[in-house]
Amino acid sequence: MQPIQVKPVMVTPAANKHPMRFRLPALAVFLVLFASLPAHAASKEIIELQTQVQQLLDMVQRLQSTVDSRFGLVQHLVEQSTDSVNQMNATITAMQQKLNAQSEGTNGKLDTVSGQVQSPNDSLDELKSRIAKLDKQMQDIQAQLQTVQAQSAAAPGGQPGQPGQPGAPDAATNGAAPQPAANQAPPLQDTYQSALRDYNAAHYDVAASEFNDVLTYYPHDDLAGNAQFYLGEIAYRQQKYKDAIKNYNGVLEDFSGNPKAPAAQLRKGLALIQLNQKESGIHELRSLIQRYPQTPEAMQARSKLNAMGVRVVPR
Secondary structure, eight states: OOOOOOOOOOOOGGGGGOHHHHHHHHHHHHHHHHHTSOHHHHHHHHHHHHHHHHHHHHHHHHHHHHHHHHHHHHHHHHHHHHHHHHHHHHHHHHHHHHHHHHHHHHHHHHHHHHHHHHHHHHHHHHHHHHHHHHHHHHHHHHHHHHHHHHHHHHSTTSOTTSTTSTTSOOTTTTTOOOOOOTTOOOOHHHHHHHHHHHHHTTOHHHHHHHHHHHHHHOTTSHHHHHHHHHHHHHHHHTTOHHHHHHHHHHHHHHOTTSTTHHHHHHHHHHHHHHTTOHHHHHHHHHHHHHHSTTSHHHHHHHHHHHHTTOOSSOO
């Protein structure tokens, strides 16, 4: 092959107006030189290049397939996690509703049990009162019997019927029965027993009046503490919780040794909880457990605290 001779071209200012016209000979030279290269060399390089490109494409495809597979797996795991979370939320909601229902049921049962426990106590108080009344009647009969026996023994030595002698009526009474005083106190036992009967029959207004009579006329008697407690119970059953707390405080402050004191403190704590004063109510129930740990009222206080999810002993 003979070498190609290229003549130099002089560029003038006028030639700058058509630059592509003067570049074509250079492009022709490049094409001629490329055509002079061996054909097999160009084909080999192209084949290698194609092979590399194909390998790259295969790698990209495999990578894309791997990414799609991993993405699908991750998406599936996310869906499973979402379903698990939703199921867990539903389970927790159901458990919460169940616990709330059980708590309400427990509160109702606790009040019922408290009333059931109190009822035997009321019956026991009534029985004690009757026994005391019978004992007093026996003492009065025995005293009258002794008086009659004394009068019978002294009859031969005196003239019955004369003032100052045994068996004679007192001159001050002239044989007439003594007249009661204008403001005479009602009989304690009769008044208290009547109040208990009216209380158990839910005649709360009448029972409250009779218990107030016991407090008014016999403020230092043991039954006065019971009457104070039942005034609190009447107010509690009528949902007058503030009045109930006031009466329960009367038992705890003025009759601290009364058998009704544990019940009064229990009911006071429950009344405070009914008034949404939970901290004060919890404190009262814990104090009851500490002061009277072996009483049925302490057991009821523990049950109430457990139902509320509160520790019996503070941290």
